[in-house]
Amino acid sequence: MRTRDRVARALHEHGPQSAVALGLRFGLTPAAVRRHLDALIAAGKVCEVPEPRGRVRHRGRPAKLFALTELGRAAFPHAYDTLATAALRYVANLAGESAVREFARSRAEELETRYATVLGGVEPKQRPAALAAALSDDGYAASVEEVPTGAQICQHHCPIAHVAAEFPQLCEAETQAFARLLQTHVQRLATIAHGDGVCTTHIPAGVLVGGEVAGRRGMGALLRPRREVARAGRRTRSQVRTTTLDRERVDREREVAR
Numbered sequence: 580m581r582t583r584d585r586v587a588r589a590l591h592e593h594g595p596q597s598a599v600a601l602g603l604r605f606g607l608t609p610a611a612v613r614r615h616l617d618a619l620i621a622a623g624k625v626c627e628v629p630e631p632r633g634r635v636r637h638r639g640r641p642a643k644l645f646a647l648t649e650l651g652r653a654a655f656p657h658a659y660d661t662l663a664t665a666a667l668r669y670v671a672n673l674a675g676e677s678a679v680r681e682f683a684r685s686r687a688e689e690l691e692t693r694y695a696t697v698l699g700g701v702e703p704k705q706r707p708a709a710l711a712a713a714l715s716d717d718g719y720a721a722s723v724e725e726v727p728t729g730a731q732i733c734q735h736h737c738p739i740a741h742v743a744a745e746f747p748q749l750c751e752a753e754t755q756a757f758a759r760l761l762q763t764h765v766q767r768l769a770t771i772a773h774g775d776g777v778c779t780t781h782i783p784a785g786v787l788v789g790g791e792v793a794g795r796r797g798m799g800a801l802l803r804p805r806r807e808v809a810r811a812g813r814r815t816r817s818q819v820r821t822t823t824l825d826r827e828r829v830d831r832e833r834e835v836a837r
Contacts, residue, residue: 582607583615587624587647591655594720594735595628595646595776616645624651628776646776652740660741667746680748687752690717691760698760706761707732707782719778726781731768732757734778743772754780 580588586601598609598616605612619625628646670678694713701709707723707730714721720735743749747770754767757780765782769775 583618586612586615587619587651587654590625590645590647591652592718592720592736594733595644597642597644599642601645619651620645622650624648624654646735649774660739663739663742664745667742676748679746680752683746683748683752684755686749687756690753691756694756694760703762703785710757710760728781729784730782732780732782734771734780737771737778740771743770747772750778 582605585605589601589604590596596604598612601607601612601616602609616625620627624647625645626648628644667679667682670682694710697713698706698709711721711723711732714732714734718736718738722733722735724731724733737743739749750767750770750772754765758765761782763782763785765780768779768781770778772778
């Protein structure tokens with residue numbers, strides 16, 4: 580296989596990468612890799628993409644990342660995608676959209692069952708990384724990026740992107756499975772199926788309470804003491820006002836008695 584084809588395959592299997600990372604993978608200098616990337620860019624098969632949202636940058640200029648375009652992805656076999664898409668169309672025509680949703684849910688539950696064995700004994704803060712590793716083992720080339728508002732699981736490759744482009748129920752069911760596995764609310768920000776370079780799932784920052792991520796109940800437990808202090812403060816101020824009024828009334832009665 581030509582080096583240029585190996586570079587394209589690496590981007591297909593592992594998602595966006597820098598020239599330095601590709602050079603390390605193939606034992607080439609960044610300049611040599613860049614020549615192959617330039618040729619792929621000229622052919623419309625590769626493009627530069629921004630760094631994932633919130634990635635912590637080190638000193639110096641940010642690294643340029645390269646990813647396959649839709650034309651570049653099309654160069655790889657998609658026979659399975661064609662068959663799967665045709666099968667889901669048949670299901671939709673025969674039994675309706677609800678049957679497609681049920682299939683998507685069943686597929687997501689199967690993934691969830693397998694991943695649950697991996698995440699079972701993992702601390703809450705480490706679950707996103709463990710989930711990303713499990714996804715990578717299944718060919719999703721996933722990583723975790725820290726952002727100011729939490730963390731993001733970035734899937735740089737999607738084996739079912741062509742199918743999910745027509746049947747987004749697959750992405751929706753997968754997102755719900757992630758939420759159950761991580762035991763917190765998550766939000767899907769972008770998908771390769773809809774034309775984005777990376778499938779991005781946002782995990783909001785949580786407050787750790789006894790080793791668990793605080794949900795609405797956990798946050799309520801944290802805020803409750805503050806509310807009680809505030810109420811106590813209001814009661815104290817009310818008592819002060821009442822005492823002041825009582826003293827004024829006593830003073831008036833004494834004046835009348837004199």
